[in-house]
Amino acid sequence: MSYQERGAEKACFARRSFLALIVAGTVGAVVRPAVAAEPMIKVQDPNCGCCSGWVQHLRDAGFTVQVDDASDLAGVRRRLGVPTDLAACHTAEVGGYVLEGHVPAPAVRRLLTERPKALGLAVSGMPxxxxxxxxxxxxxxxxVLFGPAGRATFMRFLGKEAIG
Structure with missing residues (x-):
């Protein structure tokens, strides 16, 4: 085989390899399930007005949210393992994790993508x-990411925008 023929063969192989990577990446993107499609159950105090705003934020981000009103939120939090000092006005479950308070959709999406060993995420208070x-x-x-191993800062936000 001549030098020119070997060069042409290598170029052809490189193009096929490149195209195979593109196709594999495209197929992977098509068949990969959307993280936002993860079903979520939210428990709230029926007298809380800000809870519906949080639900709408998650729905706008593509999450499916089922709302259940509960009079014993403290009991729900105890059952789910939410520390009392992280308690807020609503609690949710998604993908095997607990969400406490006004956790923004980007943090929920990251949690479901990375799947860290933890109970869940919390935003204490009502920022x-x-x-x-x-x-x-x-x-x-x-x-805050919390669980049996302790707590760690998961993300920081200013309003709904992630910072630092």
């Missing part, structure tokens, strides 16, 4: 500008 708490000047807040 101004967080999903469901719109209005006023947004304040920075931390989304």
């Amino acid at each position: 101004v500008g967080s999903p469901g708490m719109e209005g006023g000047h947004p304040e920075p807040y931390t989304v």
Whole structure:
């Protein structure tokens, strides 16, 4: 085989390899399930107004949310293992994790993508500008990853936007 023929063969092989990678990546993207399609059950105090804003934020981000009103949220949190100091006004379950408080959709999506060993995520309190708490000047807040191994900062937000 001549030098020219070997060069042409290598170029052809390189093109086929490149095309195979593109096709594999495209097929992978098509058959991979959407993280946002993960079903979610949210338990809230029926007298809470900000909960519906958080639900709408998640639905706008593509999540399916079922809302259940409960009078004993403390009991639900105890059953799910939410630490009392991280308690907020609503609790949700998604993909085997617990969400407590005004956790933004990007944090939920990252949790479901990375699947860390933890019980879930929490945003304690009711930070101004967080999903469901719109209005006023947004304040920075931390989304905490919690579980048997302890706690860690998972993400930081200013309003609904991830920061640092």
